[in-house]
Amino acid sequence: MSNKYTKRIHVHAESVVLWVELVLLFVAFVAYGYFIVSSVAHVVIKREMLISKQETESKISKLEAEYFEKTKNISEDIASDYGLVAVAPSAYITISDGNEKLSRNDR
Amino acid sequence: MRAQFLLRIRILAVLILLYTFFIFARLYVLQIARGETYREQANKQYVHSSQNIFDRGTIYFTRKDGERIAAATLKSGYFLAIKPNKIKDSELVFNNLSKYIDLDKEDFEKRVSKKDDPYEEIARHIDKETTIKIQNEGLKGVQLFRERWRYYPAGDTASHALGFVGFGKDGHTLTGRYGLERYWDSVLSREGGGLHVNFFAEIFGDTKKEDNKKETERIGDIVTSIEPEVQQMLDRVLLKTEEEWRAKHVGGIIMNPQNGEIYAMSALPSFDPNSYAEVKNMSAFHNPFVEYVYEMGSIIKPIAMAIGLDTGAVTPDTTYNDTGTKIIDGLRISNYDGRARGVVNMQEVLNQSLNLGVAFVAEKVGGETMGKKMKEFGFGEETGIDLPFEVHGLIDNLDSPRKIEYATASFGQGIALTPIETVRALSALGNGGYLVTPHFVTKIIHKDGTEANVAPDDKVQVIKKETSEEITRMLSIVFDDALKNGKVKKEHYSICAKTGTAQIANVSERGYYSDRYLHSFFGYFPAYNPKYIIFLYHVEPVGAKYASQTLTEPFMEIVNFLINYYNVPPDR
Numbered sequence: 001m002s003n004k005y006t007k008r009i010h011v012h013a014e015s016v017v018l019w020v021e022l023v024l025l026f027v028a029f030v031a032y033g034y035f036i037v038s039s040v041a042h043v044v045i046k047r048e049m050l051i052s053k054q055e056t057e058s059k060i061s062k063l064e065a066e067y068f069e070k071t072k073n074i075s076e077d078i079a080s081d082y083g084l085v086a087v088a089p090s091a092y093i094t095i096s097d098g099n100e101k102l103s104r105n106d107r
Numbered sequence: 108m109r110a111q112f113l114l115r116i117r118i119l120a121v122l123i124l125l126y127t128f129f130i131f132a133r134l135y136v137l138q139i140a141r142g143e144t145y146r147e148q149a150n151k152q153y154v155h156s157s158q159n160i161f162d163r164g165t166i167y168f169t170r171k172d173g174e175r176i177a178a179a180t181l182k183s184g185y186f187l188a189i190k191p192n193k194i195k196d197s198e199l200v201f202n203n204l205s206k207y208i209d210l211d212k213e214d215f216e217k218r219v220s221k222k223d224d225p226y227e228e229i230a231r232h233i234d235k236e237t238t239i240k241i242q243n244e245g246l247k248g249v250q251l252f253r254e255r256w257r258y259y260p261a262g263d264t265a266s267h268a269l270g271f272v273g274f275g276k277d278g279h280t281l282t283g284r285y286g287l288e289r290y291w292d293s294v295l296s297r298e299g300g301g302l303h304v305n306f307f308a309e310i311f312g313d314t315k316k317e318d319n320k321k322e323t324e325r326i327g328d329i330v331t332s333i334e335p336e337v338q339q340m341l342d343r344v345l346l347k348t349e350e351e352w353r354a355k356h357v358g359g360i361i362m363n364p365q366n367g368e369i370y371a372m373s374a375l376p377s378f379d380p381n382s383y384a385e386v387k388n389m390s391a392f393h394n395p396f397v398e399y400v401y402e403m404g405s406i407i408k409p410i411a412m413a414i415g416l417d418t419g420a421v422t423p424d425t426t427y428n429d430t431g432t433k434i435i436d437g438l439r440i441s442n443y444d445g446r447a448r449g450v451v452n453m454q455e456v457l458n459q460s461l462n463l464g465v466a467f468v469a470e471k472v473g474g475e476t477m478g479k480k481m482k483e484f485g486f487g488e489e490t491g492i493d494l495p496f497e498v499h500g501l502i503d504n505l506d507s508p509r510k511i512e513y514a515t516a517s518f519g520q521g522i523a524l525t526p527i528e529t530v531r532a533l534s535a536l537g538n539g540g541y542l543v544t545p546h547f548v549t550k551i552i553h554k555d556g557t558e559a560n561v562a563p564d565d566k567v568q569v570i571k572k573e574t575s576e577e578i579t580r581m582l583s584i585v586f587d588d589a590l591k592n593g594k595v596k597k598e599h600y601s602i603c604a605k606t607g608t609a610q611i612a613n614v615s616e617r618g619y620y621s622d623r624y625l626h627s628f629f630g631y632f633p634a635y636n637p638k639y640i641i642f643l644y645h646v647e648p649v650g651a652k653y654a655s656q657t658l659t660e661p662f663m664e665i666v667n668f669l670i671n672y673y674n675v676p677p678d679r
Contacts (some may be wrong), residue, residue, distance in 0.1 A: 014112040021119040028123065032130050039138075054183040054255060055235065061180045064260035072339060092599055092677050 193248030354645035364534035404609025407519030599677030604630030
């Protein structure tokens with residue numbers, strides 16, 4: 001025969017709920033701080049990135065402007081200064097299909 | 108006991124709810140209601156930030172290898188403003204600023220003297236390095252604001268096609284005013300300056316996002332078919348032509364006749380869109396290719412001839428007796444030199460550009476059919492090119508009951524066409540008989556990186572393929588044998604070409620000026636599978652009467668460049 005006995009445990013439900021709510025309140029405080037900080041950081045980083053992107057775009061546009069300026073000034077005289085010479089007139093031949101022995105690069 | 112417990116719970120729950128509400132309310136106030144003010148205050152620690160900094164999509168040129176180069180982009184920098192009431196020693200401020208930027212002293216003093224004015228703008232487009240130097244001077248009453256502006260790296264290159272951005276009707280919103288900037292404004296423009304909106308701001312403030320979703324999906328950058336090297340070459344050739352013949356207007360276009368992609372479009376006088384405000388004559392902003400109409404003269408003859416061939420009214424071997432002049436409906440028409448040629452065939456009509464020859468074709472075709480077929484070539488209608496302000500040609504004469512109107516229309520007089528309308532019609536001669544839609548923009552690059560092809564693909568057949576081949580053969584003979592007496596013939600390349608010298612109408616009196624001409628020239632190659640159609644014109648050139656004298660050399664320069672640049676293989 002087994003001994004059956006019961007033990008009365010007094011749970012302070014009010015106290016538990018109170019603590020849970022206090023913890024929740026604390027979490028809310030921490031979360032508020034966290035979100036404010038991360039929001040500010042997010043805005044700052046994003047703005048810095050945007051400015052950096054804009055400055056890079058600006059640099060690219062400056063380089064492109066230089067490119068256009070330089071290509072505008074390309075002339076035969078400049079080419080001669082760099083030692084470039086005119087390509088000899090191309091000579092063309094007709095080859096039948098499958099004749100792989102003839103080079104197609106005839107310059 | 109239990110009631111007390113429940114009360115405490117409720118009080119705490121209400122406190123948490125109130126606190127949550129407070130947090131959201133506080134965030135709303137900080138980021139939405141007063142967000143801009145706080146942002147401004149924060150930015151003042153370094154430099155000031157403009158509200159709604161300008162943002163806009165990029166326009167690209169496309170090189171032959173597919174590489175994209177920005178034709179219109181954004182440049183960032185700073186602008187300088189002063190608070191006149193904070194400046195005590197204007198001389199000192201002026202001297203310090205003058206070390207870094209060009210200032211007009213008189214103008215500066217005038218602005219400083221406006222003590223009631225809280226803000227006076229002094230200089231714009233200052234680069235970052237200069238801004239830092241000015242900042243380091245620590246001048247009281249001097250403010251620097253970040254700004255961005257539209258920038259065209261290629262300067263005046265393709266300015267008529269690109270257009271520019273300027274202030275709209277409201278006087279403070281930047282919007283596309285001319286060219287592609289205007290036509291594609293809805294794709295290029297960005298509302299709200301593209302500034303970041305953070306998570307909470309989105310929650311509270313972006314309620315219209317869904318409504319604007321379709322519009323947002325449409326925005327992006329645009330890619331054009333303009334080839335920068337080809338465009339610059341065309342600019343150079345036209346400048347040289349203008350210097351040599353001192354014409355009032357000069358224009359040129361290079362297009363793919365197979366699909367309407369425009370590689371280059373240039374017109375003089377031109378302008379630099381970076382400094383459009385300095386242009387005194389506003390008409391320089393007009394794009395003559397779409398906004399002006401001209402009587403094109405003899406370059407219309409191949410179209411009349413193609414109609415004759417297509418309808419079966421004539422063949423290349425058909426002959427007629429050329430008497431040099433002819434009276435139709437009581438009015439006299441003549442060949443350009445008034446000389447009779449006797450019995451000649453249709454090839455000679457094109458070779459010698461005989462007005463009476465094409466008038467013969469018009470007569471054989473019949474006025475009504477000739478008018479109908481010319482309209483099918485797109486005469487009198489807009490081409491649909493992606494440029495604003497396009498007008499259509501004036502072709503009332505093609506509805507006339509008089510035969511004379513069709514005779515003159517067949518050699519390009521009495522009807523006025525836009526250059527782009529003309530190029531589209533001439534393209535049909537070589538591309539198998541199709542009308543294509545001339546266009547610049549081939550793709551839109553959306554903000555998410557996806558690309559959408561937007562090139563129109565709406566070909567309309569206006570003459571038979573066989574007719575296209577026949578007129579091409581005839582025009583290649585014109586180039587090989589007749590143009591400059593065959594001196595410009597290229598041994599390994601078949602090229603089609605035709606010149607046009609049109610009298611210019613005297614608007615104040617009826618009739619034409621006897622000493623003012625419009626010279627035009629068109630050609631396409633490789634003749635039987637053309638990749639390039641070139642159209643050149645200039646209005647009232649000085650020192651030469653005929654287009655063959657003034658435009659053959661520019662045409663050949665362009666052809667030679669294109670052959671080399673694109674490595675066009677020989678076709679004969």
